Amino acid sequence: MADYDYDVLVIGAGPGGYVAAIRAAQLGLKTACAEGRATLGGTCLNVGCIPSKAMLHASEYFDAAANGSMAAMGIRVKPELDLDTMHGQRRDAVKGLTGGIEFLFRKNKVDWLKGYARFTSKDSVEVAGKSYRAKNIIIATGSSVTPLPGVEVDNDKGVIVDSTGALELAKVPGHMVVIGGGVIGLELGSVWRRLGAKVTCVEFLDQILPGMDGDVRKEANKIFKKQGIEFKLKTKVTKAEVKGKKAVLTLEPAAGGESETLEADVVLVSIGRRPNTDGLALDKAGLEVNQRGQIEIDHDFRTAIDGIWAIGDVVPGPMLAHKAEDEGIACAENIAGQTGIVNHDVIPSVVYTWPEIAGVGLTEEQAKEKGEVRVGKFPMLANSRAKTNHEPDGFVKVIADARTDRVLGVWCIASVAGTMIAQAAQAMEFGATSEDIAYTCHAHPTHSEAIKEAAMAVTGKPIHI
Numbered sequence: 520m521a522d523y524d525y526d527v528l529v530i531g532a533g534p535g536g537y538v539a540a541i542r543a544a545q546l547g548l549k550t551a552c553a554e555g556r557a558t559l560g561g562t563c564l565n566v567g568c569i570p571s572k573a574m575l576h577a578s579e580y581f582d583a584a585a586n587g588s589m590a591a592m593g594i595r596v597k598p599e600l601d602l603d604t605m606h607g608q609r610r611d612a613v614k615g616l617t618g619g620i621e622f623l624f625r626k627n628k629v630d631w632l633k634g635y636a637r638f639t640s641k642d643s644v645e646v647a648g649k650s651y652r653a654k655n656i657i658i659a660t661g662s663s664v665t666p667l668p669g670v671e672v673d674n675d676k677g678v679i680v681d682s683t684g685a686l687e688l689a690k691v692p693g694h695m696v697v698i699g700g701g702v703i704g705l706e707l708g709s710v711w712r713r714l715g716a717k718v719t720c721v722e723f724l725d726q727i728l729p730g731m732d733g734d735v736r737k738e739a740n741k742i743f744k745k746q747g748i749e750f751k752l753k754t755k756v757t758k759a760e761v762k763g764k765k766a767v768l769t770l771e772p773a774a775g776g777e778s779e780t781l782e783a784d785v786v787l788v789s790i791g792r793r794p795n796t797d798g799l800a801l802d803k804a805g806l807e808v809n810q811r812g813q814i815e816i817d818h819d820f821r822t823a824i825d826g827i828w829a830i831g832d833v834v835p836g837p838m839l840a841h842k843a844e845d846e847g848i849a850c851a852e853n854i855a856g857q858t859g860i861v862n863h864d865v866i867p868s869v870v871y872t873w874p875e876i877a878g879v880g881l882t883e884e885q886a887k888e889k890g891e892v893r894v895g896k897f898p899m900l901a902n903s904r905a906k907t908n909h910e911p912d913g914f915v916k917v918i919a920d921a922r923t924d925r926v927l928g929v930w931c932i933a934s935v936a937g938t939m940i941a942q943a944a945q946a947m948e949f950g951a952t953s954e955d956i957a958y959t960c961h962a963h964p965t966h967s968e969a970i971k972e973a974a975m976a977v978t979g980k981p982i983h984i
């Protein structure tokens with residue numbers, strides 16, 4: 520250790536980096552974490568998962584009061600929007616959680632190097648003018664918004680915004696156009712639709728939510744349409760001009776053809792995110808990025824350069840906080856000589872709309888490409904708890920290998936799908952068959968019983984349909 524400042528130096532304090540730093544310190548390694556942002560927690564805690572869920576949660580209450588769902592249960596209220604307070608509780612949530620990471624750093628003796636790090640050699644970085652040498656360096660610099668040519672984001676003006684700007688809008692837009700029918704577009708589009716905006720979603724592909732199971736994508740589209748979101752599928756935005764307080768968008772069919780214009784008070788650009796590597800001076804460490812701008816790693820999170828590791832959004836795989844966290848833990852354990860593993864076949868994903876949309880493992884389309892499958896489906900309408908709670912939309916789908924019955928994928932649309940999917944992930948991690956799930960006793964009345972019944976449906980014997 521003599522000439523190293525640290526055993527482990529992590530670059531970036533998002534869910535990948537801060538978790539890696541804490542685990543490394545817990546394992547007895549002298550650890551530092553460089554972060555340039557004023558608060559710890561990365562995209563997720565500052566401008567991603569947490570603030571978006573704060574707005575989704577609050578707007579869900581507002582919508583339930585405004586759209587008659589509460590009245591249907593005998594609660595008559597006329598909601599009045601206090602947007603400043605809603606934003607205030609969002610900021611409080613972020614402040615509490617980012618402050619919590621600072622406390623955890625102090626508790627675990629992780630040094631926070633305040634500033635942006637850049638490599639000066641394969642085992643040294645410079646942060647705020649100071650040089651640090653470390654035996655192991657973990658790159659966990661995350662991702663940021665993919666820009667759309669011809670559509671310039673300016674969060675300060677608040678007309679053409681990215682997800683960060685869309686979380687901060689000072690008033691409810693009359694008309695919000697969301698470019699991209701992915702996770703961010705649907706979550707933040709839902710927030711402002713619930714609070715009173717007309718929302719139009721322009722999606723390049725023929726269906727929203729790419730990467731998800733085909734049935735789920737179709738059903739989700741139907742549900743969001745019913746809620747009032749308008750979709751322009753197979754359409755691309757080629758230009759956006761800000762005229763006064765409005766934006767005028769030029770749209771074209773994705774395959775080419777006649778263009779049309781669309782006026783909006785706010786435009787949300789949410790066409791994906793790209794890895795953050797600019798400014799790292801990777802060349803000084805001898806590292807390169809792949810065609811997608813990601814840092815390639817092996818199964819153990821080692822990059823091509825000995826002693827440099829990478830995790831989270833900056834490496835290939837889904838850009839999800841829990842994937843980054845698990846990689847952070849496994850990477851730190853590998854550095855400490857343990858066997859840290861992440862099963863990338865079982866990473867759940869959740870869209871926190873109403874209802875929630877969740878999946879783990881293969882889609883039916885992917886599973887069929889690999890071999891013969893059996894599929895069991897169960898509608899939430901037939902689940903006693905969902906029915907009692909006036910939540911008829913959605914279903915659970917269990918996809919199993921036709922020969923071995925091993926579960927290959929589970930997909931849910933349900934009010935609490937994000938919570939339900941955890942049991943599916945755990946079952947898959949343990950190599951469960953659909954029969955294992957079908958014969959597991961599930962508490963009644965719960966939404967999770969729909970997973971049991973969908974598993975029973977794999978072999979054709981559900982009880983309640």
Ligand code: FAD
Nearest residue numbers: 531533534535561562567568635636661831832838839840
């Ligand atoms: P990040 O969280 O991006 O953190 C990287 C950190 O590194 C940043 O703080 C950055 O400032 C810092 N950094 C970058 N370069 C340097 C440098 N050179 N030196 C020092 N520091 C540097 N995922 C979910 O799983 N669930 C959700 O509900 C969810 N909601 C989201 C909502 C929104 C609006 C957005 C935008 C994202 C959401 N995500 C969600 C995705 C999630 O935020 C990311 O997958 C996750 O934050 C990735 O973690 P990370 O540690 O790899 O990177």
Ligand code: NAI
Nearest residue numbers: 699700701702703704722723755789790791792838869870
């Ligand atoms: P996304 O990849 O989920 O969706 C982008 C959408 O934009 C796709 O449907 C794509 O076809 C479409 N698109 C691309 N170019 C387009 C164009 N020119 N015109 C119209 N449509 C176009 O990306 P998004 O929503 O920006 O989110 C980024 C990432 O952040 C997600 O992939 C996810 O990893 C993460 N995230 C996760 C959340 C969660 O877990 N609940 C919530 C929010 C973000």
